[in-house]
Each structure stands twice: as structure tokens, then as C-alpha cells.
Amino acid sequence: xxxxxxxxxxxxxxxxxxxxxxxxxxxxxxxxxxxxxxxxxxxxxxxxxxxxxxxxxxxxxxxxxxxxxxxxxxxxxxxxxxxxxxxxxxxxxxxxxxxxxxxxxxxxxxx
Amino acid sequence: xxxxxxxxxxxxxxxxxxxxxxxxxxxxxxxxxxxxxxxxxxxxxxxxxxxxxxxxxxxxxxxxxxxxxxxxxxxxxxxxxxxxxxxxxxxxxxxxxxxxxxxxxxxxxxxx
Numbered sequence: 240x241x242x243x244x245x246x247x248x249x250x251x252x253x254x255x256x257x258x259x260x261x262x263x264x265x266x267x268x269x270x271x272x273x274x275x276x277x278x279x280x281x282x283x284x285x286x287x288x289x290x291x292x293x294x295x296x297x298x299x300x301x302x303x304x305x306x307x308x309x310x311x312x313x314x315x316x317x318x319x320x321x322x323x324x325x326x327x328x329x330x331x332x333x334x335x336x337x338x339x340x341x342x343x344x345x346x347x348x349x350x
Numbered sequence: 351x352x353x354x355x356x357x358x359x360x361x362x363x364x365x366x367x368x369x370x371x372x373x374x375x376x377x378x379x380x381x382x383x384x385x386x387x388x389x390x391x392x393x394x395x396x397x398x399x400x401x402x403x404x405x406x407x408x409x410x411x412x413x414x415x416x417x418x419x420x421x422x423x424x425x426x427x428x429x430x431x432x433x434x435x436x437x438x439x440x441x442x443x444x445x446x447x448x449x450x451x452x453x454x455x456x457x458x459x460x461x462x
Contacts, residue, residue: 271449283393
């Protein structure tokens with residue numbers, strides 16, 4: 240059973256701070272890792288993909304992957320109230336078309 | 351990325367009736383996925399739809415309740431049959447392109 244674990248939150252951070260969202264996964268064969276943002280009442284939106292160990296930066300977002308520890312994280316710098324949403328971690332194994340989603344972490348950015 | 355549309359965007363239905371949800375993608379994809387997201391919950395995969403073959407259903411979901419069609423590489427439908435209030439949920443169509451998964455806007459279904 241492939242599992243993806245996230246703290247459900249809510250994670251509250253003040254505006255301008257760094258929000259750190261964490262995710263662990265159980266399948267060592269996982270090769271592709273994704274972060275989605277989901278606003279209330281909307282569908283998930285892909286914001287980051289990461290495939291190799293280390294950091295990947297895109298604007299205010301940085302995804303970090305550590306396959307040895309089976310850990311992936313998302314950092315949001317200079318958090319804005321508009322970042323308030325649920326963030327879903329998703330993992331895919333090599334040769335496997337289906338993605339396993341975590342239950343999501345709710346982020347609240349306080350003005 | 352992928353541009354995905356779904357119809358209807360929302361509906362309110364009587365118990366015992368059926369609703370067919372349509373999903374259209376901007377260009378051809380091999381696999382399309384149907385998810386359900388109940389209030390406050392994460393995504394649950396219902397089935398995977400390949401063109402020209404029967405859909406593959408996840409544990410807990412059966413074809414009689416959720417029949418799926420996939421007539422071509424850009425279109426699929428999901429029917430929610432003999433609905434009960436427990437079927438009230440958001441239904442999402444999804445596709446994979448270049449190893450990344452994208453979602454349609456969803457269909458919000460309320461069963462009364």
C-alpha cells in the first residue's frame with residue numbers, strides 16, 4: 240500500500256514569513272513528486288514538480304526532495320494571504336501511471 | 351499543461367436518478383482519470399479510462415454505479431447512477447501530460 244503522509248494543519252504563518260510544508264512517502268520506488276495548491280471550492284492546481292534529490296526553485300516556491308529519507312517539502316517565501324489554501328503532496332512510482340495523493344495541509348497566511 | 355473542461359459545473363439531483371458528467375481535453379491523451387473529493391477530504395480515484403478498452407475501477411467502485419465511456423482520445427464521461435445523498439461530492443476529471451497530472455474544474459454534485 241503506497242502511502243503519502245501530510246500534517247493536516249492548519250499551518251498558520253504571518254504574512255511575509257516562510258511557510259514550510261512537509262510530506263513523507265512510503266514507496267521507495269517513487270520517482271516523481273508533485274505539489275498541488277487547492278483553493279476552497281476549486282480543483283487542484285499543479286505548482287511544482289521535482290524528480291531528483293535537492294532543491295528546485297520557481298519564484299517564491301522551492302521544492303526539496305530527499306529520497307533517502309523519503310521526504311519532500313515545499314517552501315513558500317514571502318507568504319501572502321493569497322497563498323492560503325490546501326497544499327496536496329502527490330507521488331508517482333516509476334512505470335506506474337497512478338499518482339498517490341496525501342490528504343493535504345491547510346495553510347493560513349495571517350495578514 | 352492541459353486545458354480540461356467539464357460539464358456540468360454543478361447540479362442538484364434527486365436520489366435514485368443518474369447524472370452524466372462530461373470531460374473534454376484540449377488535445378489527445380492516452381489515459382483519463384476520474385476522482386471524487388468529498389467535503390473536507392482528499393482525492394479518491396474512482397477509475398482510469400483508456401480509449402478503446404474498459405475502464406479500470408479502484409477498490410470500492412463498480413461499473414454499475416459509475417459507468418465510464420471513453421469514445422476518443424479527448425473525451426470521457428462518468429455517470430453516477432442511482433444516486434444517494436452519499437454521492438454528494440465534487441467529481442474531477444484528470445489527465446497526465448509529460449508525467450504531470452492536471453485536473454479539470456470539477457463538477458459539484460448535490461443529491462437530495
